[in-house]
Amino acid sequence: MANERRIELSLEGLDCASCASKIETGINRLEDVKLASLNFITKTLAIEINNVDRIETIITHAKEIVRKYEPDVKVIEGSKKSIGRDSCGDYHSCHDHGEDVGKKELIKLGVGGVLFGVGLIFKFSPMIEFILFFISYIIVGQEVLLRAGINILRGKIFDENFLMAIATVGAFIIGEFPEGVGVMIFYQIGEYMQGRAVNRSRQSIADLMNIRPDYANLKVENELKKVSPEEVKIEDIIIVRPGERVPLDGVVIEGKSTLDTSALTGESAPRDVMVGEEVLGGFINKNGLLTIKVTKDFSESTISKILDLVQNASSKKAPTEKFITKFARYYTPVVVFSALALAIIPPLVIEGAVFSQWLYRALIFLVASCPCALVISIPMGFFGGIGGASKNGILVKGGNYLEALNNVDTVVFDKTGTLTEGVFKVTEIKAKGNISKEELLEFAALAESYSNHPIANSILKEYGRDINKEDIQSYDEISGHGISALVKGKEVLAGNDKLMEKEDIRFDNIDVTGTIIHIVVEQEYWGYIVISDEIKEDSQKSIKDLKAIGVNKTVMLTGDNKNVAGKVAENLGIDKVYSELLPHHKVEKIEMLEKEKKSKGKLVFVGDGINDAPVLARADIGVAMGALGSDAAIEAADVVLMTDEPSKLVSAIKIARRTKEIVWQNIIFSLTIKVIVLLLGAIGHATMWAAVFADVGVALIAVLNSMRVLKLENV
Numbered sequence: 001m002a003n004e005r006r007i008e009l010s011l012e013g014l015d016c017a018s019c020a021s022k023i024e025t026g027i028n029r030l031e032d033v034k035l036a037s038l039n040f041i042t043k044t045l046a047i048e049i050n051n052v053d054r055i056e057t058i059i060t061h062a063k064e065i066v067r068k069y070e071p072d073v074k075v076i077e078g079s080k081k082s083i084g085r086d087s088c089g090d091y092h093s094c095h096d097h098g099e100d101v102g103k104k105e106l107i108k109l110g111v112g113g114v115l116f117g118v119g120l121i122f123k124f125s126p127m128i129e130f131i132l133f134f135i136s137y138i139i140v141g142q143e144v145l146l147r148a149g150i151n152i153l154r155g156k157i158f159d160e161n162f163l164m165a166i167a168t169v170g171a172f173i174i175g176e177f178p179e180g181v182g183v184m185i186f187y188q189i190g191e192y193m194q195g196r197a198v199n200r201s202r203q204s205i206a207d208l209m210n211i212r213p214d215y216a217n218l219k220v221e222n223e224l225k226k227v228s229p230e231e232v233k234i235e236d237i238i239i240v241r242p243g244e245r246v247p248l249d250g251v252v253i254e255g256k257s258t259l260d261t262s263a264l265t266g267e268s269a270p271r272d273v274m275v276g277e278e279v280l281g282g283f284i285n286k287n288g289l290l291t292i293k294v295t296k297d298f299s300e301s302t303i304s305k306i307l308d309l310v311q312n313a314s315s316k317k318a319p320t321e322k323f324i325t326k327f328a329r330y331y332t333p334v335v336v337f338s339a340l341a342l343a344i345i346p347p348l349v350i351e352g353a354v355f356s357q358w359l360y361r362a363l364i365f366l367v368a369s370c371p372c373a374l375v376i377s378i379p380m381g382f383f384g385g386i387g388g389a390s391k392n393g394i395l396v397k398g399g400n401y402l403e404a405l406n407n408v409d410t411v412v413f414d415k416t417g418t419l420t421e422g423v424f425k426v427t428e429i430k431a432k433g434n435i436s437k438e439e440l441l442e443f444a445a446l447a448e449s450y451s452n453h454p455i456a457n458s459i460l461k462e463y464g465r466d467i468n469k470e471d472i473q474s475y476d477e478i479s480g481h482g483i484s485a486l487v488k489g490k491e492v493l494a495g496n497d498k499l500m501e502k503e504d505i506r507f508d509n510i511d512v513t514g515t516i517i518h519i520v521v522e523q524e525y526w527g528y529i530v531i532s533d534e535i536k537e538d539s540q541k542s543i544k545d546l547k548a549i550g551v552n553k554t555v556m557l558t559g560d561n562k563n564v565a566g567k568v569a570e571n572l573g574i575d576k577v578y579s580e581l582l583p584h585h586k587v588e589k590i591e592m593l594e595k596e597k598k599s600k601g602k603l604v605f606v607g608d609g610i611n612d613a614p615v616l617a618r619a620d621i622g623v624a625m626g627a628l629g630s631d632a633a634i635e636a637a638d639v640v641l642m643t644d645e646p647s648k649l650v651s652a653i654k655i656a657r658r659t660k661e662i663v664w665q666n667i668i669f670s671l672t673i674k675v676i677v678l679l680l681g682a683i684g685h686a687t688m689w690a691a692v693f694a695d696v697g698v699a700l701i702a703v704l705n706s707m708r709v710l711k712l713e714n715v
Helices: 017-028 052-069 099-121 126-153 160-173 177-208 302-315 319-349 355-368 372-391 399-407 437-448 454-463 497-502 539-548 562-572 583-596 613-618 631-636 647-682 688-710
Strands: 005-012 033-039 044-049 074-077 216-220 223-227 237-240 250-254 257-260 271-273 290-294 394-396 408-414 425-431 472-478 482-487 490-495 515-521 524-532 553-557 576-578 602-607 621-625 639-641
Touching: 005 052, 017 033, 017 044, 017 052, 017 319, 017 372, 044 052, 052 074, 099 126, 099 177, 126 160, 126 177, 160 177, 160 355, 160 688, 177 688, 302 631, 319 355, 319 372, 319 399, 319 647, 355 647, 355 688, 372 394, 372 399, 372 647, 372 688, 394 399, 394 647, 399 408, 399 602, 399 621, 399 647, 408 583, 425 437, 425 454, 437 454, 437 472, 437 482, 437 490, 437 515, 437 524, 454 515, 454 524, 490 497, 497 515, 539 553, 539 562, 539 647, 553 562, 553 583, 562 576, 583 602, 583 613, 602 613, 613 621, 613 631, 621 631, 621 647, 639 647, 647 688
Parallel strands: 408 553, 408 602, 553 576, 602 621, 621 639
Antiparallel strands: 005 044, 005 074, 033 044, 216 223, 216 237, 237 290, 250 290, 257 271, 394 639, 425 524, 472 482, 482 490, 490 515, 515 524
């Protein structure tokens, strides 16, 4: 819509995953906000707005909501920062747990820990002992207490700072001084380690996507000027030296070299380029000096689109993420009120019950209740899966698609360019009667000269001579059938069996592997041309591997003739094939196959992303393959395989399954530990130490476990 707009805000210093969820919920409730999505990993808030006239108002309200939940977070408008990098340019130095802040935290913990140890080890009078523990507590916990007090004044109750403040102050009130201090120290150590672990995870994901070029060597007259890639315009000339990253998409106009394309394709095999060949931003120049004419602005380049896709993937949340967000919203208040009931009701109804004991149990309940382990680790798991997939040359446009890949029931392939090379070659020319092969080929080439279909290109390549366009008086492409043209004053038909049947032409029924193009001149059948397309090297193994990982059915759709399609399907081991289809027939077949799949199963369509856009859109998951440099493919599909290999789909499904496995490990582990500690705390068999472990300890383990999704060597 013309009146819609998407804006981005960077939230520097955002470290509370629970607060991030509350900020996102609050902004989504604003008037004229279509969708707000806060990516905790990249600290980016994306807001889709229905009314452009209210942009400034919405930004103001959004900043107010951020300040309400995270007063120390700095909001920056229109940031285009790289994944994991803050606006100052260096990841760690801007973060709350950066190097300088980290040293201060460690010094405080060290001093507080020494005083705590002295109070525990040596025997002092009760007053001296209290003073030592109290000073230690203030040194270590002053920030927690301060934040809790400020948040209470803002009406923000039941956050982690409030829970820890109440729990440790409560411990002091009931005379458990060592435990109050020890729990605060343990909590702060856990928070520090959790922050470092989150940082490391963010940086690991940032490293996976560290493909953004830092500069371009712009040629200005006879001099080179180092500039930002955003400053380079189309038709500008840039120089790429050995070891440098190609900054923008372009064409080589001078030089030759070997390029490392792994950052975009996930493939380690180098690619040789020379004059006239296209290169993409993100490739690394290995040896030669290249002079390149830029063909796209940086914002429209392949590298920019890939970065945007990965960074914005978090806006399409997986069902599991949505469930946990909703679960946490109800879970925390329920536990808090349960803790309140635990402190008040038993002393009133149980004879001999001591209030201080039940208060202590309630405090344990409060500390253990924080759902941070779930709120941090689950989106981190999905984002790590998306980042890891991109490193393997697989772009997944959202956590919802990554999760959907776990339930693939049916995979439908286009044939040409997907399972086959899509590089057609004339393998036979059969002329009838007195017609020569040269004459047959000439009329076929003239008739096909206006078509951009691969088959037409193969005929023109075989003809090998310049086409005189004056010889072609009219041209009509008949979708799914072929060509009708007026060539040198003669009516020429060039097409498949269906065109011959449509025009009531008697033709030879040929049993060969390949595409048959029949040629008719002035209603006389002149003969046919056989064009063959080779099956891709890894197509057969890909079909076999899909079945091995549990895909129920494989199907091939093609406009090619029944004979060719049948032989390709037989060679590959495909379960079902539908041939001689027009473009709209493919959509009909997809709808039919949708009804045949299992109830919770997903149907995947794999095509080239250009000619198959309607089918890609209709399938549960549309997968564009061989899309390197293809804007249409990147736009049309839900998943983009950057190379021509069908086996990448198998890798995508394996990555999705590993991601889901790790996410559910975190869910089950976190909830199990919390439930155990809550129950033991309620009956008096758990200490405050166990409660802190159930909070920060479990969160730390869950974050570290999420990082395993980045290790994708075995896919």
